[in-house]
Amino acid sequence: MAKPMTKTQLVAALAEEMGTDKKSAGAALEAVCALITSEVSAGGAVTLPGVGKIYCRERPERMVRNPATGEQIKKEADKVVKMTIAKALKDSVNG
Template sequence: MTQKPMTKTQLVAAMAEATDMDKATANRALEALTEIVTKEVANGGAVTLPGLGKFACRERAERMVRNPSTGEQIKKPADRVAKVTIAKALKDVINA
C-alpha cells in the first residue's frame, strides 16, 4: 500500500516533538541541514547522513537519447546529477 509522503510541516512537528524543541527551531535546523547538504553536493562533494544514506554528485557522459513523442535520436551533453545511496541500516529496517 502506498501512503502519502510526510509533509515538511509534519516532519518539523515530529522533529520538534522528538528533540523537545519548538517548531520554529526545528524548522531552522531542517532548513540548515538542507542548505548544507545542497551546497556540498552542488560543489561536487558528498554528505553521509548516518542511518539514512549518502548524497553525492555524479558526472554523466554525453549520450544519445530518444525523444519519446517523435522517436528522434538526439545527443544530450554531459551533465551532473544528484545520487542518493540508501544506508544498509535503513534497508534492514524497511525489509524487517
C-alpha cells in the first residue's frame, strides 16, 4: 500500500493543477476544510462530486466492554462523522 499524501504534497499538487502558487492553493484547501467542518458539525452534509458524501450520524447510548477488565460500561449517545464513497471513485479504483 502506498504512503498517504501529506498536506504539503496535496497543496503542491493542487497548486500545479490550479496553475497558481502554493500559498493560494493552501488557502483554498483550508477554506474547503473549514467549510466542510462547519457544515458537518452543524448537522448537515457535504457532497464532493466524484469523491463522496461526508455527514454526521448520531449513535444511541449503548453498552461496551472494557477489553482489559471485561467490565461492561454504559457509553453515552454520541455523534460520529461518516463518509460514503462515490460510485465514480470506486469504479476508477477498481477498473
